[in-house]
Amino acid sequence: MSPKQSRGEQTARRLLDAALEVHERTGPAGFTVPAVTAASGISLGSLYHHFGSFDGLAAALYQRCMAELLDAIVAALERSRTARTGVRAVVLAYLRFVEEHPAQARFIHASAHAGYLPAHAAAIAAAKAPRIERMLAWLAPHVRAGRIVDLPGPLIEMLLIGPVAELSRRWLAGAPDLDPRTAARLLPDRIWRSVSAS
Template sequence: MSPKQQRGEATVDLLLDTALRVYAHAGAQGFTVNAVTAASGVSFGSLYHHFGSFDGLAAALYLRCVDQLCDPVVAAVTRCRTARTGIRALVRAYLDFTRDHRDVALFLHGSAYSSYLAAHAKRVMAAKDAKFAPIAAWLHPRIVSGEVAALPAPLIEVLVMGPVAETAHRWLSSTYEVDLEEAARVLPDRIWRSLQAD
């Protein structure tokens, strides 16, 4: 890699790291191009050169955060033999990640339906689908065997991720009193029971 490419990658990393920090400290209202360029010391021109727009930076940060979340969750699930242990592992891994990587989880939950991702919706959805594909592949034979209820994939996703994401969202908001440790004890089996075949 040439020195110019190395400098470019370093600038991209700096902008992404700074953008996450700005979001964590200033929230959605303070997440602006001016705030990120001021905090990073990187010029507007350089930001636009690397990301095309501030929305492009936000989308790139979102995808980096998705990678950071998905890697441990996918690993936790796919090393399990049974559907029950896999679903329970998914729930725990997601909640553990939320606790251990609060800033990343905050950005993911705060940005999921934001206007700045709209222009990149297809790219974001394709990347998320690719990251979660190993879980779908792991789950498929367990549905075929009858270990998991034969439900449409979107409903399975809602049954698993709905309670987990809402719990994480409430914990992150600090508006609701949610005990993440209690949720990690209670939710895995409750969610698993919702997926068991009749």
């Protein structure tokens, strides 16, 4: 990598780091171009050079945060041996990520209905695809063996991740009656029952 490329990557990383910090500190209302350029010390011109627009920066940050979450889930899943422990690993890895990386988790969940995502949906889907494929590849032998229900990939993904994602969204928003540690104790077996073929 040339020095110019290295500097470019460092600039992009600083902008993404600053954007996450601003979002965590101010919430969506304060997540603005002036706030991010001030926090990063990087010019508006550089932001546009690297990301095309502020929406492009936000989409890139969402993509980075989602990749970190999925990487944690896939790593936990691939260390598992049985179908049941694999499902448990997915649930616990998601909840652990939310507790250990609340800023990233908050950005993921706050972005779910953000206006910038549709324009960047193809790039986001392309970044997620290899990670989702690894999850489905791990599950496939268990589906063939009749241990996990045979459903289309997106539906299996919804059963595994949907309940945990919704719990996390509400907890991150401050719901007083939800707690990831309680969920970690109670949800894995219930989610296992929802995907178990037996």
